[in-house]
Amino acid sequence: MADAAGPTEGPPAPRPRIPGGVWALGFVSLLMDVSSEMIHALLPVYLVVGLGASTLAVGFIEGIAEATAAITKVFSGALSDRLGKRKLLAATGYGMAALTKPVFPLAHTVGWLVAARFIDRVGKGIRGAPRDALIADIAPPGIRGAAFGLRQALDTVGAFAGPLLAIALMWATADSFRFVFWIAVLPAAGAFLLIVFAVREPARPPATGERRLPLSRAELARLPAAYWWVVAVAAVFTLARFSEAFLILRAQQAGLAIVLVPAVLVLMNVVYAVSAYPAGLLADRMDRGRLLSFGLLCLIVADMILAASSGLAGIAVGVALWGLHMGLTQGLLSTLVADTAPADLRGTAFGMFNLVCGVTMLAASVLAGALWDMCGPGATFLAGALLAIASLVGLNRLQGRFGIATGRGR
DSSP states (O other): OOOTTOOOOOOOOOOOOOOHHHHHHHHHHHHHHHHHHHHHTTHHHIIIIITOOOHHHHHHHHHHHHHHHHHHHHHHHHHHHHHOOHHHHHHHHHHHHHHHTTHHHHOOSHHHHHHHHHHHHHHHHHHHHHHHHHHHHHSOGGGHHHHHHHHHHHHHHHHHHHHHHHHHHHHHTTSOHHHHHHHHHHHHHHHHHHHHHHOOOOOOOOOSSOOOOTTSHHHHTTSOHHHHHHHHHHHHHHHHSOOTHHHHHHHHHTTOOGGGTHHHHHHHHHHHHHHHHHHHHHHTTSOHHHHHHHHHHHHHHHHHHHHHOOSHHHHHHHHHHHHHHHHHHHHHHHHHHHHHSOGGGHHHHHHHHHHHHHHHHHHHHHHHHHHHHHHOHHHHHHHHHHHHHHHHHHHHHHHHHOGGGGSOOO
């Protein structure tokens, strides 16, 4: 006999799987990061020792390269919205980076390396926002946090695998920079081939009217206040997490041997990689504002430990917490951008987000360096902790005004 109360509810619908396109984009990021970090882990030393460049020249090269990438991102993101061809732009960016890799072992002058580094960063700028917008297009909203977390985790695996591979190859070849640079060409080529053949761009809904330039004032006005609050919180947050180069300097000052200095970034990126995907899963199941707040608290504690510690054990704890805060926050911030931006302006939204964070990172690193020279490392990390507290206050205000933007995945 049928139940008088009516039919019972069936089992809950199974959770959708992360699409294959997101996995492919994650492995594209992993391969390119292995290639880039193999080179970038050695490039400063190669410039100074191998080609006789000054440390000022190294700093100038890196500053221009990162600023170029940040500025390029906003235009590539907007162009992906206008053209509706996110994969084309992302593949172009990865292709440019792959083409520059043979220049590093072939170059015999600083000028050639500067040109290769510049084009490589332009490629990074071109691919970043369209790739993130493509992930948002491919992933269903209910697993978007997991999708960004997975991509970030695989990217970070490359970030620590590259330096480890470079160290092993340098040891095996008696410090042959050029041999390591040639090996770095292979994963870069693999990344380009993977995005070309393994990633399919989903069909986009037809435009409802004339497609205007996304960077116009009228189109930027369509980005809601919640999105701009996310960008503002991320900007203050980025001021608090200046370049990881200062983690290396802090460890070296505490007595870490120069030959082991790459281990600082290895430790940070291992923790980052291990925590990024679980953090993405949590972002789809719990309040995102709370998760982001916990990441900020990890950064505050890390800064406090790095400011106060004098031994390598304390420095290692601080570096590990720094990696944990990166894993908890970076994919989540991308998820919040995807959630708060209109679907047809996601490329523009990611471009503006990356531009603001890139410029802020440059300012943060300059500020950190000035504080280090004038007041020492303790003041640098204490200032970072204060800025992280300011970002936490801004996040609480964001939750108060736009709670839906930081709620769990829908």
